[in-house]
Amino acid sequence: MLWRPVRVKLDKQNLFVCLAVVSLVVYSSLFSKCIVRRVHGVLSLNETNTETSISLRSTFSEKPEPVTEYESVVRLIPLINWNGLESQNDSFKNESKYRLLENQSLRPSRRLPDALVIGVKKSGTRALLEFLRLHPDVRAAGSEVHFFDKYYHKGFSWYRKKMPPTLEGQITMEKTPSYFVTKEVPLRVKQMNPNTKLLIVVRDPVTRAISDYTQAASKKKNRNGMKSFECLAFVKDTGFSVVDTTWGPVRIGVYARHLTKWLKYFPLTHMLFVSGERLIADPALEMARVQDFLGLKRVITEKHFYFNATKGFPCLMKSEGRSTPHCLGKTKGRNHPYIDAQILKRLRDFYRPFNYRFYQMTGMNFGWP
Numbered sequence: 001m002l003w004r005p006v007r008v009k010l011d012k013q014n015l016f017v018c019l020a021v022v023s024l025v026v027y028s029s030l031f032s033k034c035i036v037r038r039v040h041g042v043l044s045l046n047e048t049n050t051e052t053s054i055s056l057r058s059t060f061s062e063k064p065e066p067v068t069e070y071e072s073v074v075r076l077i078p079l080i081n082w083n084g085l086e087s088q089n090d091s092f093k094n095e096s097k098y099r100l101l102e103n104q105s106l107r108p109s110r111r112l113p114d115a116l117v118i119g120v121k122k123s124g125t126r127a128l129l130e131f132l133r134l135h136p137d138v139r140a141a142g143s144e145v146h147f148f149d150k151y152y153h154k155g156f157s158w159y160r161k162k163m164p165p166t167l168e169g170q171i172t173m174e175k176t177p178s179y180f181v182t183k184e185v186p187l188r189v190k191q192m193n194p195n196t197k198l199l200i201v202v203r204d205p206v207t208r209a210i211s212d213y214t215q216a217a218s219k220k221k222n223r224n225g226m227k228s229f230e231c232l233a234f235v236k237d238t239g240f241s242v243v244d245t246t247w248g249p250v251r252i253g254v255y256a257r258h259l260t261k262w263l264k265y266f267p268l269t270h271m272l273f274v275s276g277e278r279l280i281a282d283p284a285l286e287m288a289r290v291q292d293f294l295g296l297k298r299v300i301t302e303k304h305f306y307f308n309a310t311k312g313f314p315c316l317m318k319s320e321g322r323s324t325p326h327c328l329g330k331t332k333g334r335n336h337p338y339i340d341a342q343i344l345k346r347l348r349d350f351y352r353p354f355n356y357r358f359y360q361m362t363g364m365n366f367g368w369p
């Protein structure tokens with residue numbers, strides 16, 4: 001096929017079309033150049049900031065124009081700087097601090113106890129707990145919880161709610177003296193935590209029995225209707241010779257028997273036996289032993305106690321709840337009824353072998369008469 005020259009007739013109409021096409025080509029070339037320069041200018045403002053600018057820039061080989069020559073129509077938003085945002089936004093800052101504390105367990109929470117004062121009733125358990133509360137690393141439930149003997153059916157979440165809020169590192173405690181003599185309790189405590197530390201305050205079982213009786217009598221509306229201590233402590237019609245071991249105040253004092261049940265579930269190393277007599281005669285010394293056993297710094301010292309001659313007991317200079325000197329309540333340190341010396345002797349004879357057995361088991365001689 002041969003190419004033949006095309007003759008175009010250059011009339012008026014064709015000339016007009018030609019001029020229009022030429023002007024259109026020139027105009028569009030100028031316009032696109034301007035667009036390229038604008039975009040290039042904007043991107044070169046941020047060329048060090050974004051990867052996008054670098055990659056786009058590489059597609060434009062033209063020399064960058066001075067920054068001032070073009071007014072940017074595109075606003076670049078900086079990448080979010082978390083530190084910067086924190087310093088501008090207080091609520092965010094507080095929230096993040098809160099989360100930090102929470103993560104570090106610095107928020108108090110209720111936990112199951114690490115240590116229990118399990119007994120023995122009327123031996124000085126309240127004094128021990130109140131003295132322990134002087135320590136900043138100890139938090140204890142105020143009243144007796146009776147979880148393991150009375151309210152076990154309520155479950156551990158109920159028990160946990162009864163505990164005071166504690167910080168990580170603080171010891172959570174409670175005291176319920178009846179735990180020591182309730183046969184189901186040792187296994188239940190072990191099931192909660194086999195490493196639970198057990199504190200047992202013991203006192204001469206004869207004085208303890210009289211104290212127990214005194215408390216029961218104080219609760220009776222009609223005290224005259226209450227039998228005497230002697231009548232209750234001995235089997236009827238035996239001439240005060242056979243001790244009634246079924247009577248609670250006597251039975252509780254056979255410490256060796258109760259301890260045998262605990263030793264089936266806990267080793268002696270998990271137990272500390274506190275002398276009720278020494279807790280009165282030298283509270284600071286006894287509290288040093290207690291703090292050592294719990295792995296606490298010895299914070300509770302002589303400075304915390306003074307002897308109140310009227311009360312006849314050591315009292316506290318200040319405590320968790322009170323900043324002035326005070327003693328334990330009226331229900332602690334009651335006057336005991338007079339008991340005939342022969343009765344006391346008979347009871348002491350009864351307890352002696354059990355006491356010796358208890359000394360052997362614990363490795364401590366409490367020196368009871």
Ligand SMILES: Nc1ncnc2c1ncn2[C@@H]1O[C@H](COP(=O)(O)OS(=O)(=O)O)[C@@H](OP(=O)(O)O)[C@H]1O
Binds near residue numbers: 121177276331
């Ligand atoms: N500092 C101090 N102040 C007052 N009382 C003291 C103190 N230290 C030990 N005790 C003796 O604690 C005995 C009461 O023991 P408990 O607290 O274990 O009793 S209870 O089981 O909680 O009811 C209580 O017994 P009673 O004297 O028979 O009332 C006290 O002898």
